[in-house]
Amino acid sequence: xxxxxxxxxxxxxxxxxxxxxxxxxxxxxxxxxxxxxxxxxxxxxxxxxxxxxxxxxxxxxxxxxxxxxxxxxxxxxxxxxxxxxxxxxxxxxxxxxxxxxxxxxxxxxxxxxxxxxxxxxxxxxxxxxxxxxxxxxxxxxxxxxxxxxxxxxxxxxxxxxxxxxxxxxxxxxxxxxxxxxxxxxxxxxxxxxxxxxxxxxxxxxxxxxxxxxxxxxxxxxxxxxxxxxxxxxxxxxxxxxxxxxxxxxxxxxxxxxxxxxxxxxxxxxxxxxxxxxxxxxxxxxxxxxxxxxxxxxxxxxxxxxxxxxxxxxxxxxxxxxxxxxxxxxxxxxxxxxxxxxxxxxxxxxxxxxxxxxxxxxxxxxxxxxxxxxxxxxxxxxxxxxxxxxxxxxxxxxxxxxxxxxxxxxxxxxxxxxxxxxxxxxxxxxxxxxxxxxxxxxxxxxxxxxxxxxxxxxxxxxxxxxxxxxxxxxxxxxxxxxxxxxxxxxxxxxxxxxxxxxxxxxxxxxxxxxxxxxxxxxxxxxxxxxxxxxxxxxxxxxxxxxxxxxxxxxxxxxxxxxxxxxxxxxxxxxxxxxxxxxxxxxxxxxxxxxxxxxxxxxxxxxxxxxxxxxxxxxxxxxxxxxxxxxxxxxxxxxxxxxxxxxxxxxxxxxxxxxxxxxxxxxxxxxxxxxxxxxxxxxxxxxxxxxxxxxxxxxxxxxxxxxxxxxxxxxxxxxxxxxxxxxxxxxxxxxxxxxxxxxxxxxxxxxxxxx
Numbered sequence: 001x002x003x004x005x006x007x008x009x010x011x012x013x014x015x016x017x018x019x020x021x022x023x024x025x026x027x028x029x030x031x032x033x034x035x036x037x038x039x040x041x042x043x044x045x046x047x048x049x050x051x052x053x054x055x056x057x058x059x060x061x062x063x064x065x066x067x068x069x070x071x072x073x074x075x076x077x078x079x080x081x082x083x084x085x086x087x088x089x090x091x092x093x094x095x096x097x098x099x100x101x102x103x104x105x106x107x108x109x110x111x112x113x114x115x116x117x118x119x120x121x122x123x124x125x126x127x128x129x130x131x132x133x134x135x136x137x138x139x140x141x142x143x144x145x146x147x148x149x150x151x152x153x154x155x156x157x158x159x160x161x162x163x164x165x166x167x168x169x170x171x172x173x174x175x176x177x178x179x180x181x182x183x184x185x186x187x188x189x190x191x192x193x194x195x196x197x198x199x200x201x202x203x204x205x206x207x208x209x210x211x212x213x214x215x216x217x218x219x220x221x222x223x224x225x226x227x228x229x230x231x232x233x234x235x236x237x238x239x240x241x242x243x244x245x246x247x248x249x250x251x252x253x254x255x256x257x258x259x260x261x262x263x264x265x266x267x268x269x270x271x272x273x274x275x276x277x278x279x280x281x282x283x284x285x286x287x288x289x290x291x292x293x294x295x296x297x298x299x300x301x302x303x304x305x306x307x308x309x310x311x312x313x314x315x316x317x318x319x320x321x322x323x324x325x326x327x328x329x330x331x332x333x334x335x336x337x338x339x340x341x342x343x344x345x346x347x348x349x350x351x352x353x354x355x356x357x358x359x360x361x362x363x364x365x366x367x368x369x370x371x372x373x374x375x376x377x378x379x380x381x382x383x384x385x386x387x388x389x390x391x392x393x394x395x396x397x398x399x400x401x402x403x404x405x406x407x408x409x410x411x412x413x414x415x416x417x418x419x420x421x422x423x424x425x426x427x428x429x430x431x432x433x434x435x436x437x438x439x440x441x442x443x444x445x446x447x448x449x450x451x452x453x454x455x456x457x458x459x460x461x462x463x464x465x466x467x468x469x470x471x472x473x474x475x476x477x478x479x480x481x482x483x484x485x486x487x488x489x490x491x492x493x494x495x496x497x498x499x500x501x502x503x504x505x506x507x508x509x510x511x512x513x514x515x516x517x518x519x520x521x522x523x524x525x526x527x528x529x530x531x532x533x534x535x536x537x538x539x540x541x542x543x544x545x546x547x548x549x550x551x552x553x554x555x556x557x558x559x560x561x562x563x564x565x566x567x568x569x570x571x572x573x574x575x576x577x578x579x580x581x582x583x584x585x586x587x588x589x590x591x592x593x594x595x596x597x598x599x600x601x602x603x604x605x606x607x608x609x610x611x612x613x614x615x616x617x618x619x620x621x622x623x624x625x626x627x628x629x630x631x632x633x634x635x636x637x638x639x640x641x642x643x644x645x646x647x648x649x650x651x652x653x654x655x656x657x658x659x660x661x662x663x664x665x666x667x668x669x670x671x672x673x674x675x676x677x678x679x680x681x682x683x684x685x686x687x688x689x690x691x692x693x694x695x696x697x698x699x700x701x702x703x704x705x706x707x708x709x710x711x712x713x714x715x716x717x718x719x720x721x722x723x724x725x726x727x728x729x730x731x732x733x734x735x736x737x738x739x740x741x742x743x744x745x746x747x748x749x750x751x752x753x
Contacts, residue, residue: 043065044096045363052072054545082388083129092161094109106156123170133186149173149177150171155212177194178239181242186208243317248263250319275316337355384546408740408745409445412742415438416435426714458488485510503537504537536555544599548619560573589611607636607654612658616632634665679721685702685736688703
């Protein structure tokens with residue numbers, strides 16, 4: 001049986017749709033480190049349906065998630081079906097359960113927030129939730145396969161993060177254990193047993209051997225004679241979590257639509273129901289979380305597309321619903337979420353909450369009112385297929401994005417210019433040895449997310465030049481040239497760094513390549529090149545989640561859309577009108593030259609050179625289909641050649657070739673509509689072809705094809721307005737940076753720390 005179908009059937013008992021884990025990411029409580037200043041740094045999402053883990057950087061000021069690529073989960077991918085993810089409190093390691101392959105994968109968290117697999121360990125059948133003890137010494141996995149009904153325990157190698165099974169593991173729990181959490185002292189483990197056709201639901205309580213990590217049953221119900229390892233909960237307990245103090249435990253009961261609350265005996269770990277328990281929630285409560293201050297409880301209602309919120313009575317642990325609509329009326333009110341929200345993830349600072357939505361393939365983000373506990377919706381981020389559970393790392397300093405290098409494709413001098421970017425001023429300085437030879441007429445250049453490799457699309461020699469990048473200097477060394485289609489005009493690399501795509505304007509298709517992670521060598525993907533269904537594709541882009549690709553076809557005035565196979569990189573055309581025979585493209589304006597996707601993965605923008613405007617679209621998170629935004633298209637001067645969105649997702653910039661200027665817009669985070677920024681357009685050089693914004697979102701660079709130079713600007717963080725950077729302050733007037741002949745495309749790179 002398909003693992004997702006088996007998963008759904010098991011958790012629903014009567015055919016309801018469900019996949020489950022619950023409660024969150026990194027041990028029972030962040031209270032141990034609460035004394036230090038804590039900020040969120042990186043976030044990870046387990047994507048059940050396509051076997052991947054998405055990676056994000058977190059803006060601690062706004063709570064917005066910024067895509068940081070994705071990886072294939074588990075050694076048994078694509079059948080891994082990752083179900084949950086957890087991180088240790090040091091931010092060094094991450095762990096994900098793979099429901100489809102009955103394994104747990106250990107990852108090292110690199111300095112840039114990306115994950116490197118350490119290795120897999122076998123679990124019991126149907127591993128769902130994973131958690132760590134607060135000290136980061138042990139990992140525990142709830143196995144819900146209906147046969148084992150166990151919790152697997154592992155010791156963590158402090159140097160590598162690798163896992164070793166604890167002696168005696170796995171340990172018997174109740175029927176269908178769905179979730180496991182550890183108290184803040186690392187003394188007790190609590191397991192939510194969903195139950196099933198054989199019964200056995202409730203919460204199991206275990207003591208933890210501090211030296212070995214082994215579990216042993218303790219009396220969960222002190223009021224009943226004998227060792228009762230399991231205490232009753234509501235119908236279908238799906239997730240369990242503890243307050244940071246360890247005084248209270250909360251259980252989301254999927255089948256009965258409520259939350260059980262217990263007082264915890266600090267000495268024995270025993271549970272006692274608090275007054276008024278259970279407390280009503282929405283439909284199908286699946287995940288439950290407590291804020292780091294221990295003031296609020298949040299519940300993801302999987303079948304109700306909502307989040308219930310409560311204040312905690314700090315004396316007895318009882319819950320009082322928070323008035324979601326602020327009208328002061330009584331009754332259970334909830335905050336809107338996406339389709340099938342999964343686990344609740346609170347950031348370590350307690351300011352933000354995230355809910356990964358299984359069916360709508362997106363992540364809802366909220367700001368938490370630290371006084372009332374109310375949630376305010378933030379701009380959401382596109383996820384991958386079946387994103388189900390999340391974890392957020394902590395640190396004492398925010399993630400920083402630092403610009404390093406800029407690369408410019410010079411179509412007339414057949415080379416690529418390279419510059420270092422001054423991280424303080426944004427000024428450019430030519431790299432020693434620049435420019436670097438390419439093929440004939442390189443129209444575009446791309447860099448892999450790792451910053452190790454660069455690729456140039458050579459229009460007149462029908463190939464792609466591949467380079468290694470010197471990490472210290474930015475200098476390029478040619479690997480070799482690789483055959484493309486006829487007239488390669490644009491090249492891009494997907495967010496995982498595993499695939500490259502080239503738009504071939506004369507053969508009317510897109511070439512796809514797998515990238516060797518060690519050498520940068522390109523190998524054509526099976527089935528490549530892929531037809532556009534249009535003519536003269538000028539550019540191709542990949543959305544930041546890595547699920548969809550889009551090509552702008554200037555000959556047919558439309559946009560081709562594709563689904564990207566995460567395993568192979570192959571492209572499958574998305575039909576704009578499934579009701580009409582044949583695969584249809586999405587209409588654009590006249591002569592669409594460039595297409596880009598905003599950093600959230602929600603919007604597509606197309607520069608229509610012949611129509612003097614920009615088309616804006618929303619992306620269907622499930623299918624990748626495009627729907628034009630209200631008010632689109634938006635005027636963009638004369639012959640707009642390219643469009644880009646800054647990394648914050650707040651501003652869009654269009655290189656208007658005929659107007660010799662940059663048109664700048666503010667982006668509506670909900671609709672994607674564009675509003676001109678005061679002062680726009682901003683003067684550029686002669687015939688600006690391309691504009692790029694550096695990873696810190698502080699500087700913009702424009703390739704001016706007839707000026708043979710690059711214009712540089714600072715970006716006003718509040719308004720998005722551009723101010724020119726003088727390349728030679730000693731000379732009169734604002735100077736541009738000299739480059740090769742006919743610079744047509746510019747990109748920037750940077751580091752994440």
